[in-house]
Amino acid sequence: MFTVVVCVGSSCYVRGSEKLAETFERLIRERGLDSRVELTGAFCMEQCSMGVSVRIGEQTFRCMDPGDAESFFDQQVMPYLTAVS
Numbered sequence: 001m002f003t004v005v006v007c008v009g010s011s012c013y014v015r016g017s018e019k020l021a022e023t024f025e026r027l028i029r030e031r032g033l034d035s036r037v038e039l040t041g042a043f044c045m046e047q048c049s050m051g052v053s054v055r056i057g058e059q060t061f062r063c064m065d066p067g068d069a070e071s072f073f074d075q076q077v078m079p080y081l082t083a084v085s
C-alpha cells in the first residue's frame, strides 16, 4: 500500500485539486487498486507556484491540468505503483 496525497490548500484548490482527487478516486476504484493505493489530502505542500501538488511516496509532482487527471494518473501514479510492487 502506498499513499497518494493531493494538496487541498487554497492555491491548489483554486487550480482544481477537488476535481483531481475525484478523478483519482474513480480511477483507483475502477482499476481495483483500492487495496494498494490510499488517497488522502493535505494542506499546502509549499510548492504552490504551478498546478496542483500531488505527493506520491517521497516525490512531489505538479498536475498542470486537473481536467486531464487521467493522463497524469497513468503517467505518474501507475509507473510508481509498478515500480514498488
Ligand code: FES
Binding pocket: 007, 008, 009, 010, 011, 012, 013, 043, 044, 045, 046, 047, 048, 052, 053
Ligand atoms: S496550496 Fe498546494 S502546494 Fe501550496
